[in-house]
Structure formats: structure tokens, C-alpha cells
Amino acid sequence: MESRVYLDAAGRPPAHPAALRAGQAAREEGWADPRGLHTEGRRARLLLEGARESLAGSLGCRTEEVHLVPSHTAALHGAVLSVVRARRRVGARVVASAVERAAVHQAARFVAPDELLTVPVDARGRVDLDPWREAVTGPGVALAALQHANGEVGTVQPVSEAHGAARAAGVPLLVDGGASVGHLRPPQDWDLLTADPAGWGGLPGVGVLAVRSRTRTLPVWPEDEDVWAPGGVDVAAAFAAAVSLEAVLREQADEDRRRRLLVERLRSRVAHEVPDVDVVGDPDDRLPHVVTFSCLYVDGEALLGELDRLGFAVGSGSACTSSAQEPSHVLAAMGALTHGNVRIGLHRGTSEADVERFCDGLPDAVARVRRLSGAADL
């Protein structure tokens, strides 16, 4: 039997070896409460402070601007809630692209149900800058939010232009780097930035929120010694995040070249060998590790099952594969086909042979699922 091929690494690749080693070492060294006033506590505290310093270096900002939080979702929630509260005299409107992560949209609706203003995207998933400028210039805008790149379809957003427009309007910009940090050069045009260690091969259990010193925030949760993570964060996960990001950035040039070739190969073979397929996202200005396509007349859940049987683990944005039974808001906003969707995330262990084997097996898998739904000859 052939070994399994894990291709669902868009959001969570297997842990990087450097993360596993650092996590293990930090668990042995830094097990004590970092708030303790003794040698053991100090050792844990030093690991946390070292992690923040290292993350700041990797992200290109100052150590005191970097905060560790329990997860990437917590980073997005904390950013939206605390900025909107600090700017409540201005208003509670949040301007966000239509393809932001659900956590951003949900946090904005949580603060004020009718104050989320979404800005449309083009067919490649890139935010339209004219309506963006108009939206951030409007009255009562507390915060603007734009991802660096979309984790579902890979398209890179015009963050510099969007930040320029927001800054001209005096509105802080939250940049969601959850899908991009560790895969693209970290963005520099932001007032708040989130990063997701689980997305670059760190250990789950920690998130990163960077806030420029000039940006005003006011927590909406009870006071705690650790403002951004009441009760503190997992020291080992934080240390592993910092060490693995350094490792990933060192490997980035080679990994980028290697994975972009695989992505091009996948996009081209899928488009040519699967009939009636919509390969989505920007073909060039994109993440180096994500490939997304939708197959006409295909039940996404059935296709995922068929591919799993053949040894391939892939993701999907189709309604029938999500617990919500709603199609991906990203695909919908792009006007892309939402059913029969397959999302592939390559990681550092993905080989050329894995990709070729997947491409070899895919056309028959799609044809089988179409035959089962009576859609073979449409």
C-alpha cells in the first residue's frame, strides 16, 4: 500500500522539526509559572521574553509591540474589540474585505451588529481599492481590516495601498497575516498585525498580535497582569513559535522556489486534465503553498472521501463539507463555483512525486463522483 499524502496544510502543516525540538526543550526548562519571583519562574519568563524579541525581529517590529495570545482567532478578536472600544467616540464601524477570515467579520458584528461594512473583491479575490477608499473615508469608521493574503485561495491583497488609504482617513488598519507569515515576506504596512504559528509549522496553542505603539487600544475584558492573554500563554508553544519562524524564514528562499513550481504544476495539470474545472485565485500574486479549484457537478464531500480512499488528505470550502452547511464566503464573494471545491496546502515535506501522484489520480476520482450523481455527460 502506498503511503498517505497530506495536502491539507494551508492552515496547519505538520510541525516543523525546529518547533518540536524547541517546544520539548522549553517544556523541560520553562515549566514554572513565569510570574514566579524565583530562579525557575525567571527561566520561564526569559523564554517568553526571548520569544517576543525573536518574533519582533522576524516580523520587523519592536519587541514591546509584540503580544502573545492563546490563538490566532483570539488575536483577531482582541484586535477588533480593543480598537473599536478605544475609538468608540469616532464610531463602531469596521470596514473589512468580503474575504476576511470569519473571525474578523464575527468580531465586528459582535461589537455592533449593523456596523460591519464589507468591501467587494474581484474574480481573483483581490479587494477593490476604489470602494475600499470610499469605505474607509466614510463617517464613524473605527477600524479597517485586510488580510495580507487569503488562506483559502492564495491571492495576495494590496495591503500597502489599503493602508495608505486608511492612514489618510485616520483609521487604523488590522492586517491578518495568519495565512502569509512564514510563507511571504512579512508585511510592513499595518497598525495591528496578526500571525499564526500553527500556519508556519509551530505548535498549536499560541497566537501573535503586534500593535504599533502609536495605535490606541482598550481591552474589553477584565484587568489582568497579562493584558493581552489573561492568565498567560503556553511558554513552550510561544518559544517554539519564535524558533520555528526563524527556521522557516531561513529556508524561505529555497522553499518558496520549490513550492511555487509545484503550485504551477498543480494549477496547470488540474486545469488541463479535469474537465469543467474552475482553478481559482490569482495565478501569480499569491501564496506559494495554496492551490484551490472547484469541479462542476461534483459533491465536495464525496470527492474528499474518494481522494481520502486513494490516500490523499485535502481541504474544501464547499457547503456540504462544513458544519455550517454554508458555502465558503470567500468563493461566493469571488463569484467562483462553491461546490466541488478542493483546497490543497503544500508543506515542506510535500514532494514532487506526491504532487504528480495526486494529479494522476484526480481526473478519475472526479469522473467517478460525477458518474455517481448522474452528471457524467452534462
Place this chain on the structure above:
Amino acid sequence: MSTVVDARGLACPLPVIRLATAARDLPDGSLVTVLWTDPAAAHDIPAWARMRGHHVVAAAAEGADEPDPAPGGRTTVRLGTQDGPAPAGADPS
């Protein structure tokens, strides 16, 4: 002449499969209206039309003002690659 495909109660991708099955036997220029309740159909019928060279000439959500609506709507497609005049009030998106 307009053909109606009742895909209410069907989950994705069945509404689009029923639409394509009906469209297979119809000449260019025909109008086909799909009634649907699956929310994916609102996005997938226009995407199908784009991929197949057809045109959405009308789309409407229904039941939004009812107390406990089965969310749904109707989407009308003109078959064929040539551009026909869209009826007034048509929303191609």
C-alpha cells in the same frame, strides 16, 4: 418560452445538475428558471453560466420577509453564447 426547474429541497450540487440536465435539450436563447432553497445555488448557478457561456438574466431571493423562511430564491438563465437583451431590473450578479 421559459422552462422551470424546481430544485427546492435539493442540496448542492444537485440544483446545478438539474439545471444542466434541462439545458442540454433546449435550444440557444431559451430561458430556464431554477427555484432553489440551497444557499450555494445563489452563487453556483451564475458560476455555471459563466463557465458554460450562458447568461443570468434575473436573480431574486425569496422568503426573506417571512417569519421562518426556508431561505431560497429563483435564478433565470438565458442559454447560449450570444447576448440577448436582459429584461428590465435584471441583476446579473
